[in-house]
Amino acid sequence: MRALRGLLFLASALFTGSIAFAVLLVGWLTVGLLAITPLAVPAAILFRAAVGALARLESALARSLIGARADGGRYTSGGSGYWRRGLAVAIDRAFWREQAYLLVRLFVGWPLAVALISVLGSSLWFVALPIYYRWVDFHIGSWQADSLQRAVLLVPVGVIGVALTFAVARGIARGWRGLAESLLNDDGPRQDLRLMHSRILRVHAFLTALAITVSLIVWALVGGYFWPGWVIIGTLLALVLHGWIYYVLSRDDWRGHRAIAMHAGITTALAATVVQIWAFAGGGNFWPIWPILAFAILLGAHALYERRRGPLEQRIRVLETTRAGAVDVQETELRRIERDLHDGAQARLVALGMNLGMAEQKLDADPEAARELVAETRVGIEEALRELRDLARGIHPPVLTDRGLEAAISSLAHTSAVPVFVSADVPTRPPAAVETAAYFVAAEAMTNAAKHAGATRIEVRLVREPSLLVVEVSDNGRGGADLSGSGLVGLRRRVEALDGTLTVTSPSGRGTTLRAELPCES
Amino acid sequence: VRVLIAEDLALLRDGLTRLLRDNGFDVVDAVDNADALVHAAKAERPDIAIVDIRLPPSFRDEGLRAALELRETVPEMAILVVSQYVEHAYATELLAAGGGGVGYLLKDRIMNVDEFVDAVRRVGEGGTALDPEVVAQLFSQHRTKGPLERLTPREREVLELMAEGRSNAAIASALFLSLGAVEKNIASIFTKLGLQQTPEDHRRVLAVLTYLQQ
Numbered sequence: 001m002r003a004l005r006g007l008l009f010l011a012s013a014l015f016t017g018s019i020a021f022a023v024l025l026v027g028w029l030t031v032g033l034l035a036i037t038p039l040a041v042p043a044a045i046l047f048r049a050a051v052g053a054l055a056r057l058e059s060a061l062a063r064s065l066i067g068a069r070a071d072g073g074r075y076t077s078g079g080s081g082y083w084r085r086g087l088a089v090a091i092d093r094a095f096w097r098e099q100a101y102l103l104v105r106l107f108v109g110w111p112l113a114v115a116l117i118s119v120l121g122s123s124l125w126f127v128a129l130p131i132y133y134r135w136v137d138f139h140i141g142s143w144q145a146d147s148l149q150r151a152v153l154l155v156p157v158g159v160i161g162v163a164l165t166f167a168v169a170r171g172i173a174r175g176w177r178g179l180a181e182s183l184l185n186d187d188g189p190r191q192d193l194r195l196m197h198s199r200i201l202r203v204h205a206f207l208t209a210l211a212i213t214v215s216l217i218v219w220a221l222v223g224g225y226f227w228p229g230w231v232i233i234g235t236l237l238a239l240v241l242h243g244w245i246y247y248v249l250s251r252d253d254w255r256g257h258r259a260i261a262m263h264a265g266i267t268t269a270l271a272a273t274v275v276q277i278w279a280f281a282g283g284g285n286f287w288p289i290w291p292i293l294a295f296a297i298l299l300g301a302h303a304l305y306e307r308r309r310g311p312l313e314q315r316i317r318v319l320e321t322t323r324a325g326a327v328d329v330q331e332t333e334l335r336r337i338e339r340d341l342h343d344g345a346q347a348r349l350v351a352l353g354m355n356l357g358m359a360e361q362k363l364d365a366d367p368e369a370a371r372e373l374v375a376e377t378r379v380g381i382e383e384a385l386r387e388l389r390d391l392a393r394g395i396h397p398p399v400l401t402d403r404g405l406e407a408a409i410s411s412l413a414h415t416s417a418v419p420v421f422v423s424a425d426v427p428t429r430p431p432a433a434v435e436t437a438a439y440f441v442a443a444e445a446m447t448n449a450a451k452h453a454g455a456t457r458i459e460v461r462l463v464r465e466p467s468l469l470v471v472e473v474s475d476n477g478r479g480g481a482d483l484s485g486s487g488l489v490g491l492r493r494r495v496e497a498l499d500g501t502l503t504v505t506s507p508s509g510r511g512t513t514l515r516a517e518l519p520c521e522s
Numbered sequence: 523v524r525v526l527i528a529e530d531l532a533l534l535r536d537g538l539t540r541l542l543r544d545n546g547f548d549v550v551d552a553v554d555n556a557d558a559l560v561h562a563a564k565a566e567r568p569d570i571a572i573v574d575i576r577l578p579p580s581f582r583d584e585g586l587r588a589a590l591e592l593r594e595t596v597p598e599m600a601i602l603v604v605s606q607y608v609e610h611a612y613a614t615e616l617l618a619a620g621g622g623g624v625g626y627l628l629k630d631r632i633m634n635v636d637e638f639v640d641a642v643r644r645v646g647e648g649g650t651a652l653d654p655e656v657v658a659q660l661f662s663q664h665r666t667k668g669p670l671e672r673l674t675p676r677e678r679e680v681l682e683l684m685a686e687g688r689s690n691a692a693i694a695s696a697l698f699l700s701l702g703a704v705e706k707n708i709a710s711i712f713t714k715l716g717l718q719q720t721p722e723d724h725r726r727v728l729a730v731l732t733y734l735q736q
Binding site: 385 | 607630633
């Protein structure tokens with residue numbers, strides 16, 4: 001059933017792909033021609049509406065036939081004012097995603113539909129051949145299906161063809177579901193993009209292998225000059241390009257260079273295609289040099305552009321994430337402080353006030369009980385004070401402001417349950433924010449070492465370099481620290497907000513070393 | 523005993539003044555900043571100054587710095603530093619500055635009026651009053667194997683109270699011991715730590731504290 005639905009869905013590309021072709025062609029032509037006139041705005045809005053309607057249709061198909069969670073095309077026109085409305089269309093991400101989907105549906109879906117329907121049609125034709133072999137003239141080479149026996153021989157081929165078609169349709173439909181879920185949703189992808197992409201890549205590889213196999217079989221049966229070479233090189237080239245793009249996208253550390261890496265891949269593929277055409281067309285004068293030169297110039301220009309823009313963009317991205325992290329840290333801290341105050345000192349003071357009220361009542365009648373209550377209250381106040389003191393120290397230890405990092409950390413070392421050895425070389429005081437971050441790195445690391453790592457010895461090293469403060473805390477505990485724990489994540493954000501770096505080395509069984517480098521202008 | 527108070531919070535300043543006057547002290551002046559403290563100390567020459575660590579204008583450790591300055595300029599005046607928090611480093615600085623009686627207490631201790639008054643009197647007479655939390659911090663430096671490990675739990679208790687600056691009699695009553703038993707414990711502690719016995723309370727405390735700060 002699922003295979004049938006998948007097949008139906010893929011076949012529907014014949015219909016929707018054709019409409020998409022018309023809409024995209026007319027839309028772009030109209031908008032392009034009207035681009036310099038004010039009429040471009042209504043044209044763009046109309047175009048957007050048409051793409052939206054198609055996306056709704058595609059969503060409905062994908063939802064009902066392949067079970068995709070797709071719900072696209074429900075756009076509302078944005079912006080106020082004439083030109084802004086046109087601009088809103090242009091910067092609507094959903095619009096571009098939907099167009100991308102329609103393009104894939106057109107250029108991949110349409111040929112797929114044709115191929116699947118032809119294979120299915122001829123397979124069914126084979127299956128039914130024994131009924132009407134008398135009236136048709138079917139032959140492969142010199143082998144002719146002119147008797148019932150020979151016609152029956154082709155039935156299993158037809159059955160295999162039908163089964164293969166359904167299996168292929170089912171596999172492709174599964175990959176397509178991810179595509180629809182990531183491109184056909186107004187509020188952004190609903191899929192783990194990487195997972196989806198790897199699935200699509202696998203389908204692509206499968207299709208490539210299938211195409212090559214089929215073309216080789218057909219060539220072996222029919223003979224002639226070696227035309228499958230075109231298919232093999234062309235499809236392999238496409239697959240390699242696809243794989244390259246997948247690889248580039250999966251490299252998180254390439255963020256700033258992804259565009260250029262993809263461009264380089266596409267350029268290489270194009271160049272190879274041109275060379276292939278040249279080679280198959282019989283060689284001779286090496287004309288591909290001209291298009292290749294053009295591609296190379298484009299790539300060079302792109303690279304230059306990225307070089308100038310890249311670092312700035314990357315910096316902006318880093319700032320965006322670190323700022324969000326800093327805000328997050330602050331928010332969590334404030335919430336913790338509020339909770340501590342609410343459940344701690346505030347609650348205590350209420351109870352103590354009650355005690356005093358009762359003491360007041362009993363003052364005349366039972367002075368002895370009143371005295372007891374008052375004494376009890378005093379003890380309670382001492383506890384509340386201790387709690388507040390701990391809280392204040394957790395927010396910002398006074399000694400840090402008064403005497404600097406070294407004093408604050410040795411004070412911390414004194415209260416640690418595990419022996420701490422502090423060595424410090426900080427002749428000039430770093431900025432307050434850096435001191436605070438360094439302090440909390442050391443504090444958190446010491447707490448972790450004592451609480452989770454079961455360490456028996458902690459070493460804290462503070463080094464002030466000309467434009468850097470380094471804090472290093474190492475212990476001899478069991479290592480294997482949980483890098484995604486809230487404490488370490490909070491620390492990392494704290495450090496990164498100051499443009500610093502935090503590295504944690506925690507091999508299992510060999511202790512943990514936390515090293516924070518905090519830039520500070522002296 | 524003539525007392526000078528430096529505390530920036532009016533509520534606490536007035537409360538402290540009243541508390542001390544009620545207990546027979548002569549509060550000669552109560553100021554709210556470090557400059558006024560130094561000035562009044564030189565003018566009034568009180569027996570003891572009670573100083574808050576955090577004072578205006580920057581609310582950092584102005585009070586402590588003023589106290590350290592006064593140790594040099596008015597060495598005969600005793601100083602009792604009070605604060606919302608204790609740092610053993612500050613205690614070390616205060617003790618290292620030399621001079622007459624010295625004390626460092628959490629403000630919490632004021633609530634126990636009898637003990638606080640006793641501490642003020644003790645410091646005013648040239649003795650010592652260290653907050654139990656400071657003593658605990660000093661002790662924690664000696665967690666690793668050392669002579670302190672060889673003390674009996676009782677001796678440790680005695681040593682802690684001694685480090686707070688208490689007299690033998692006070693230690694005896696706090697631990698429900700006889701005076702003779704306390705003296706025996708103290709002699710044993712000094713032997714185990716390898717310290718010279720001195721008859722005078724204040725000097726004895728300093729010897730203990732010096733040992734603990736190593």
